[in-house]
Structure formats: C-alpha cells, structure tokens
Amino acid sequence: MHTCPRCESKKAEVVSKSPVEGAWEVYMCPVCIFTWRSIEPETITNPEKYNRAFKVNPADIPFAENVPALPAKYIK
Amino acid sequence: MAYKDFRDFLATLEKEGQLLTINDEVKPEPDIAAATKAMSKLGAETPAMLFDNIYGYNDAKVAMNVMGSWPNHALMMSLPKNTPLKDQFFEFARRYDQFPMPVQREETAPFHEVEITENINLFDILPLFRLNQGDGGFYIDKACVISRDLDDPEHFGKQNVGIYRMQVKGKDRLGIQPVPQHDIAIHLRQAEERGENLPVVIALGNEPAITTAAATPLHYDQSEYEMAGAIQGEPYRIVKAKDSDLDIPWGAEVVLEGELLAGVREFEGPFGEFTGHYSGGRSMPVIKINRVYHRQNPIFEHLYIGMPWTETDYMIGINTSVPLYQQLKEAFPNEIQAVNAMYTHGLVAIISTKRRYGGFAKAVGMRALTTPHGLGYCKLVIVVDEDVDPFNLPQVMWALSTKMHPKHDAVIIPDLSVLALDPGSSPSGITHKMVLDATTPVAPETRGHYSQPLDSPLNVEKWEQRLRELLR
Structure with missing residues (x-):
C-alpha cells in the first residue's frame, strides 16, 4: 500500500512495473483514481509537495457533478 | 491517395x-x-x-x-x-x-x-x-x-x-x-x-x-x-x-x-x-x-x-471551419467566401462575405451562431469583406482597425449556449456572444469615408503564384 499524493489515502496499489526491471512502478489510488509513476518529480509523488490547488478531499468525491447526467432510474 | x-x-x-x-x-x-x-x-x-x-x-x-x-x-x-x-x-x-x-x-x-x-x-x-x-x-x-x-x-x-x-x-x-x-x-x-x-x-x-x-x-x-x-x-x-x-x-x-x-x-x-x-x-x-x-x-x-x-x-482547425462554411453557404450561397473557425475550436470565428445591402454582414454573423457548431462555440464572430482573407490575421486586424465602428458594429446577444468547458461561461454552458461587423458599410448604410480603397500594382497575383512555384 502506498500513500496517494493527491487525496492522501493509504490504499494506493502497484498497477504496473517497468518492463526493464527496477526502473519504475506505477501506482493507482482506488479512492480518487489518481495515478502516478514512482520516478515523477516530487511535486507529483510527494503528498506534501503536491500542488494544493489540485488536492482532492475524499469527502467531496460523491458530490462531483455527473457528466452526462444519470437517467432518473439510476438515482437513489 | x-x-x-x-x-x-x-x-x-x-x-x-x-x-x-x-x-x-x-x-x-x-x-x-x-x-x-x-x-x-x-x-x-x-x-x-x-x-x-x-x-x-x-x-x-x-x-x-x-x-x-x-x-x-x-x-x-x-x-x-x-x-x-x-x-x-x-x-x-x-x-x-x-x-x-x-x-x-x-x-x-x-x-x-x-x-x-x-x-x-x-x-x-x-x-x-x-x-x-x-x-x-x-x-x-x-x-x-x-x-x-x-x-x-x-x-x-x-x-x-x-x-x-x-x-x-x-x-x-x-x-x-x-x-x-x-x-x-x-x-x-x-x-x-x-x-x-x-x-x-x-x-x-x-x-x-x-x-x-x-x-x-x-x-x-x-x-x-x-x-x-x-x-x-x-x-x-x-x-x-x-x-x-x-x-x-x-x-x-x-x-x-x-x-x-x-x-x-x-x-x-x-x-x-x-x-x-x-x-x-x-x-x-x-x-x-x-x-x-x-x-x-x-x-x-x-x-x-x-x-x-x-x-x-491543427487537427480541428480546417475540419471545424469547413462544415460552418458549408452550412452558411446553404443560407447565403452567393455571398459566403470562406470561414476561419480555428481559434479554440471555433470559440472565435471569422467569416468573409459579400454584402447585398446594409446590415447583411450582421445577419451572416448571427446565422453562424445558430449552426450546429455555433450552438456550442462561436462566442465571437468577426465578419469581414470578401477581399479580406480570414486566414490572414493581419488582414483581419486591418479590417477591424478601419471598418468597424464600435457604436454601430458591435452586437451582443445575451445568455446563449456554449460548451461547458468554456472557462468564462457563467453559469457553466451559458455566455453572451458577440458579432463584430468589420465589413465596409454599403447602402443604405452610408457612414464613413471608404470611397478610395488602395489598389495594388498590376500583376501582383500572377507574381504571387509564380513566386510560390519558384519556392516549392
């Protein structure tokens, strides 16, 4: 498990490893779906240095606008 | 091929x-x-x-x-x-x-x-x-x-x-x-x-x-x-x-x-x-x-x-401009010359047209707003004369500089539809739109002093074609 730099959940998992062994790994966060590569700059990989304007609060995710709108039968 | x-x-x-x-x-x-x-x-x-x-x-x-x-x-x-x-x-x-x-x-x-x-x-x-x-x-x-x-x-x-x-x-x-x-x-x-x-x-x-x-x-x-x-x-x-x-x-x-x-x-x-x-x-x-x-x-x-x-x-420039051109020609087949809707997918469009009478260019501009693409784009439509190349921005700027009178030629239509990705739309998907008429006034619109437009030396077009071939 890895910490998501964007929403700071601790649930991110490895989704891919470099074909050349040991070069990098790709992680994905199941909470905010953020995806990153281990060798990206710290402004992407480090939760403390990730651009604050692009941080995601997991509590806000259920309120994101549906595009396109869902038909009424799917709205609980 | x-x-x-x-x-x-x-x-x-x-x-x-x-x-x-x-x-x-x-x-x-x-x-x-x-x-x-x-x-x-x-x-x-x-x-x-x-x-x-x-x-x-x-x-x-x-x-x-x-x-x-x-x-x-x-x-x-x-x-x-x-x-x-x-x-x-x-x-x-x-x-x-x-x-x-x-x-x-x-x-x-x-x-x-x-x-x-x-x-x-x-x-x-x-x-x-x-x-x-x-x-x-x-x-x-x-x-x-x-x-x-x-x-x-x-x-x-x-x-x-x-x-x-x-x-x-x-x-x-x-x-x-x-x-x-x-x-x-x-x-x-x-x-x-x-x-x-x-x-x-x-x-x-x-x-x-x-x-x-x-x-x-x-x-x-x-x-x-x-x-x-x-x-x-x-x-x-x-x-x-x-x-x-x-x-x-x-x-x-x-x-x-x-x-x-x-x-x-x-x-x-x-x-x-x-x-x-x-x-x-x-x-x-x-x-x-x-x-x-x-x-x-x-x-x-x-x-x-x-x-x-x-x-x-580059990918969506000409293929956005051409449908708009064809749809405008359906309405005005003898007047529309060319359309350049290459700016931010046609949020800005420039139309070159002949004018049949005063006020005609504004009608052309408003027709663009009601084309299928215009419903989501064409926030600003600039209309220029038939001898202005809409793909030549210095020419378009010249037309705006010399032909447009803000009192008569800037038309704003409130609260029309636009794509929601337009960051200026408010609420998202709604915006005012504007037509700028940068064509030469024609009767019965007789304002301005446009009777002495500059011509070019003889044979410029022949030379242009020849130079293009020499440079190919």
Whole structure:
C-alpha cells in the first residue's frame, strides 16, 4: 500500500512495473483514481509537495457533478 | 491517395522531412509531454516526433505531434507540404462535398496479429504517461471511439466514430468524457434507459483521414468512415469487431473492445483541456475492456493538449471551419467566401462575405451562431469583406482597425449556449456572444469615408503564384 499524493489515502496499489526491471512502478489510488509513476518529480509523488490547488478531499468525491447526467432510474 | 495505415503516414512524413525521431533516452514524465509542448512553440511547420528510447521500456515507441502543423495537415490530404492554409481549406471543402464515399470491408486486419482476452493490463500494453502536471492520471486522447445507435442499429451513418478523452482508471478500465452535445452521449443515453451496457471499440494509432473525420462536427446520421473516404479520395477500409457489430479502422495499431457500463459514474480528471484550462474533477462514465488486439511492436500515438496552439488546434482547425462554411453557404450561397473557425475550436470565428445591402454582414454573423457548431462555440464572430482573407490575421486586424465602428458594429446577444468547458461561461454552458461587423458599410448604410480603397500594382497575383512555384 502506498500513500496517494493527491487525496492522501493509504490504499494506493502497484498497477504496473517497468518492463526493464527496477526502473519504475506505477501506482493507482482506488479512492480518487489518481495515478502516478514512482520516478515523477516530487511535486507529483510527494503528498506534501503536491500542488494544493489540485488536492482532492475524499469527502467531496460523491458530490462531483455527473457528466452526462444519470437517467432518473439510476438515482437513489 | 490514401495512406494504408498509420505507419504508411509516418513513412511519408519521414520522407518529406516532417518526422523527427528522438533516439536519446527520455523519461516518460516529464520529457515526452515537455518535448512535444516545446515543439509546438517552434511554429506552425513543425515535424511529428517519434520517441523510441523510453526509460524503463524495452521497445516502446511513442508518436507525438503527428498532425501538429500545417505541412503535416497538407500531407494528411496528400497535398504538397507547403500548400497555403487557405488552399488547404478550399481543397478540404471540395472533398467534403464528395461525401459519402462507400467503405471497403475487409475480413482481417494487421491488428489481429496479437490478441489478449485474459489478464488485460492497459498499463503494460501501452506506454502510458502523464501530459500535464495537474492531470489526474494517464490519458488516451487521440483514439477513435466507435459506438452504434441502439434504436437504429442497422443505420451505418448513425454509427459514431469520435475522439473523446479517456483516463486509464485500472488495468481494464477507462473513464470517458461524453459531453451531452456529443453523439456517443446519445448512444449512452439509449443504453442507460434500457439498462444495458453500450458496446464500444477504441482504435489507437490510425492513419489521419479517420482521425480528421472523427474530429469533424458532422450531422448525427453522417458516417465518419464515409467522410474519411471522401477526404482521402478512396474508399475507407474497415473490419468487424469480434464482440459486437461495430466497424473498426483497418489500419489501427491497437484496438480495445469493451462496453460502457450503464448507470456508472466515477470520479475523473482533472485534465488539461484545449481551452488552456483544466477541466476540474467530475463523475463520468466508465468503459470495461474485454479484448485487446495489437500489431507486433505497436506504435502508441498520443496527443499533447494544453495551452493553445498544440496539435489539437491543427487537427480541428480546417475540419471545424469547413462544415460552418458549408452550412452558411446553404443560407447565403452567393455571398459566403470562406470561414476561419480555428481559434479554440471555433470559440472565435471569422467569416468573409459579400454584402447585398446594409446590415447583411450582421445577419451572416448571427446565422453562424445558430449552426450546429455555433450552438456550442462561436462566442465571437468577426465578419469581414470578401477581399479580406480570414486566414490572414493581419488582414483581419486591418479590417477591424478601419471598418468597424464600435457604436454601430458591435452586437451582443445575451445568455446563449456554449460548451461547458468554456472557462468564462457563467453559469457553466451559458455566455453572451458577440458579432463584430468589420465589413465596409454599403447602402443604405452610408457612414464613413471608404470611397478610395488602395489598389495594388498590376500583376501582383500572377507574381504571387509564380513566386510560390519558384519556392516549392
């Protein structure tokens, strides 16, 4: 498990490893779906240095606008 | 002449000096996006780029900026690479009029070479990477997405081929942005009302005629494949999918078959968009991938999108302008000369027209607002005389400088529709629009002093043509 730099959940998992062994790994966060590569700059990989304007609060995710709108039968 | 497939087009670009291969090792981030953005800054005649030494990969190849310049756009139509922009516009309009060109069906395709149905992992199959720093992940943004009308599945023209941004959200999972104005949103709506998933095919790495047709605002029942044939001057080749009745571009490098999941919306984005702004995070539909095919050693074609101008603007410039031109000509066949709707996908459009009487140019401008594309774009329409080339911005600025009187010629219409991605719209999707009449007043509009326009020395046009040939 890895910490998501964007929403700071601790649930991110490895989704891919470099074909050349040991070069990098790709992680994905199941909470905010953020995806990153281990060798990206710290402004992407480090939760403390990730651009604050692009941080995601997991509590806000259920309120994101549906595009396109869902038909009424799917709205609980 | 048609290009057989994506590789055939790349070979032509190379032969014409319009492909730069980067053999030096690059990192997936930030190098590939940075190099592509930098290339866009070098002007309007830049080459495509092929990266073939990417850190961590053994034999991945990534093609960028493939149609990111006017020479490459000319070569897309098999024209000489130095064909002037306005000539490319009229040639595209001529071919647009050849629609529909019947398709050519094939039984097998090169992408059948490798097929994967078990343990699909898109992150392993494609050399994916981040484009812009605020992007929520790795995207696919230049692929053809194909779907059918579920209420009229036999109607070939209602099958849609469109280009939509897709976020890779899992090993076999994509998020997609079908905004309500897009044709695929109609198909998704049909599927969701039935409670069924919508079959889709995604084709990556195509020759450029279908990419161009897929990015052209055609009518709902017009086939992109039949338009691609018209653009390339030969029947377009397609092959059937295995899991559905969908038709696939024969020359694709990689094909993903799957289904749009009915009733599912999931957090997506942000993504740096063609408006030069990020889209923000929203909940959007999800595609589950069930089958992947690809050629041996596939080339991954990707598109950098960001602060204009980038490849997108070259790719959707002329094919946005021509439908607007044709639709305006339907209303005013003897007056409309040319349309340049190349700025931020036509949020700004420039129309060159003759005037029959005073006030006519304003009517032309307002007609543009009510075309299909105008409903979502054309926030500012500039109307110029027939002797002003709308593709020549210094000429357009001259017309605005000398012909437009702000008291008489600036018309603002409040609260019209616009695409929601327009960051200035408020609420999102609503904006005032403006027509600027920069044409010479004609009777009964007799204001100003326009009786002595400058002429040119004799034979300038002959010289222009001669010089162009000498410089070819």
